[in-house]
Amino acid sequence: MGLGSATKKIQQVADTAEKLYERLNEVRAQVNAMRDDVAETRTRVDAMEHRVDRQAVLLEALAEKEGIDVDQLYAEAAIEEAEPVPDAEEAIVEEAETDGGEQ
Template sequence: MGLGGATKKLQKVADMGDELYSRINELREQILEMRETVQDTNQRINALENKVDQQNAILEALAEKEGLDVDELLTEVAIKEAEPAITEAETGGDGGAAAVEDAESGSGAGTGSGE
C-alpha cells in the first residue's frame, strides 16, 4: 500500500507540473503578443507625432506669412479654454445656464411682461 500511495502522489505532482507548464506557455504567448502590440503602437505613435510636427511647421509658416503671431494666438486660446472653467466654478457648476435660459426666454425677474 505504501508503494501505491507514493505512485499516486507522484502522478498527482506530475499532473500539476504539466498543468503549470501549460499555463506558463500560455502566459509566455500572451506576453509575446502584448510585446508586439506595444511595439506596433509605439511605431504608430511615432508616425503620428511626426505628422503632427510637420503639420505644425506648415501652420506656423502659413501664420507667419499672414503676419500672425502664433504664440499670441496660442495664449489667447489657452485663456479662452480656462475661462469657462473659472466661470463654472464661480456660478456653482451650472455654467450660468439658468441665467442664460431666463435671458433667452424673457421669463426672468423684472421683465415687465405683466404690463
C-alpha cells in the same frame, strides 16, 4: 502511507506541474505578442508625431504669412483650457443673477 497512495500524489503533482507549465507557455506567448504590438504601436505613434510636427510648422508658416499672431492664439487657447467651464445649471443661475431677475 502506502506506495500506491504516494504514487497517486506524485502523479497529481506532476499533472499540476504540467498544466502550470502549459499555462506559463501560453502567458509567455501572450506577453511576446503584446510586446510586438507595443513596439508596432510605438512606431506608428512616432510616425504620427513626426507628421503632426511637420504640419504644425507648415500651419505656423502659413499663419505668419497671413499676419496671424500664432503665439497669441496659443496663449488664448491655454487660457480657455485653464478656465473651468460651468455646467448648464450654474450658467443659468449666473445669467439670472447678472440680469437681476428682470424680464
